[in-house]
Amino acid sequence: MAQAAASAAQSAAPSLSLPPSQFARLQPHAYLLAHLSPPPATNQPSIRANGRAPSQFRVTSANTGSLTHTNGSAVVRLGDTTAVCGVRAEILHTEDIASWSVSRSTESSSAPTNKRRKLTDPTTKPNERIDSKDEDDNESHIQDFNLLVPNLSLSTGCAPGFIPGAPPSTLAQSLSHQILTLLHSTRLVRAEDLRIWYQPPNLGPEDLECHNENEQMDVDASQEDEKNKEIKAFWVLYIDVMIVSLAGNPFDAAWAAVLAALRDTKLPRAWWDVDNEMVVCSDAVSEARKLTLRGLPVSSSFCVFEADAASGWRAVVIPDAEEEKELDDSARKGNQRRWILADPDGYEEGLTQERICVVVDKEQGGKGKTVIQKLEKVGGWTADAKELKALVDISAQRWEDVRRILNEQC
Structure with a gap:
């Protein structure tokens, strides 16, 4: 009887693992980082917690x-x-x-x-x-x-x-x-x-x-x-x-x-x-x-998620010389430490500080060159000129999608 009671108590003991929803609420920064940086042995691409790729926008209607x-x-x-x-x-x-x-x-x-x-x-x-x-x-x-x-x-x-x-x-x-x-x-x-x-x-x-x-x-x-x-x-x-x-x-x-x-x-x-x-x-x-509108300026917003950004789940520690050398070595090996996320949702906005907004239009109804109507970057300094140029190219593709959606209605 005693052995049966002990085995029943052991089976009724709660598991130490947390479901994904609770893990996301308790440690949101680590949860998003785990999705964006899968183990190298798996050869899986970076996927956000919502299942989208870093440069993928949500479905628009x-x-x-x-x-x-x-x-x-x-x-x-x-x-x-x-x-x-x-x-x-x-x-x-x-x-x-x-x-x-x-x-x-x-x-x-x-x-x-x-x-x-x-x-x-x-x-x-x-x-x-x-x-x-x-x-x-x-x-x-x-x-x-x-x-x-x-x-x-x-x-x-x-x-x-x-x-x-x-x-x-x-x-x-x-x-x-x-x-x-x-x-x-x-x-x-x-x-x-x-x-x-x-x-x-x-x-x-x-x-x-x-x-x-x-x-x-x-x-x-x-x-x-x-x-x-x-x-x-x-x-x-x-x-x-x-x-x-x-x-x-x-x-x-x-x-x-x-x-x-x-x-x-x-x-x-x-x-x-x-x-x-x-x-x-x-x-x-x-x-x-x-109304005879002048062009079709389309807005595309991005946010920058940093792996080493200060968050509530760990303290801010100034690295010493050895730690800085390890970070430089990891960067040279190709380990990504930050990601630019297109169309951030509310969960991602709470974990990022740097925001980028790109508004583009195309001349001659989409057949001409891409014109930048607005380029705004606030809250940080990690995105460089090369990455901003890549975001303009992504925004130009986004312009095509939005024009197709609006032309189906108007």
Whole structure:
């Protein structure tokens, strides 16, 4: 009986090994390091704890037109991170802009000189003149009058640290500022799409001498349109982004949702009613027009995981000369001590300090060269120029995938 009881007690004794889920919570740094650095004898590649390769992004999906009471909307899912974006367009009258009269007088005084310079320069092509003028208008109108107003919210219960109804967190304000800065630096939205023009009728005495009405309309269109046209109002785009599920890398998901929503945005046909002195919009859906965006800048985020980084599971010890020599020998033997992880999830973000964000676009709709719109590296100094160039190549491939996903919806 005693032997049977002892054997039963031994069989009921708990095992000393920990399941992977508990090991990941108790020693997260060692858990991720064990996945990224398998034993050399196994000849296995580095695999992250989530099963992805270091340069592999999570599965991305997009759906546009999900919100019915907006001018454009999109839902983008990047793994378990989901962002919902809605674009609302409102009219801003020029008479409500305090600095509008000052800007008009400045433009009128400088416009003849600029126009004369552009027309008399033989090295300037017609398309270059239009693009230069358009870029100047974007700088002066979209930024000065705040025609693009992004706002990102994390107070949706998307993660345990973000309580519904709480005031905007520091992360939410930072992401909103990053989106606004990227909208301005990439000049994604054209100023011409946000202007509401008014063409006054030409009632000069020379018009009464013209007997052909069609001919007179042609003369007015070719000679007097640009002279008499004036801007009566602007469209202001309120870009609201809500993160409904947060599992790491919120900026890439939010920016992809902004891109998809702007590609889906339609503005109604609007004109100035002289009798009522107000802007009137057409209810016909067929007359609404889409935004003509400038390119497709795609964001790709990375983080750097260091094997020797200080973490909670071991103390920070300054190595002596022998230890430094051993580290140098291991580096020469090809033992990897750090990894650059693409599209980090929430678990990996908590174990890294250095972050890299690369925003690229391609000329001529993907057939031209890759253009770097933004390259930001914060929190460390381990990634060198060679590795940054490799990340640009990975971001260019990511651009192809995102364009294919958005083209299937828009």
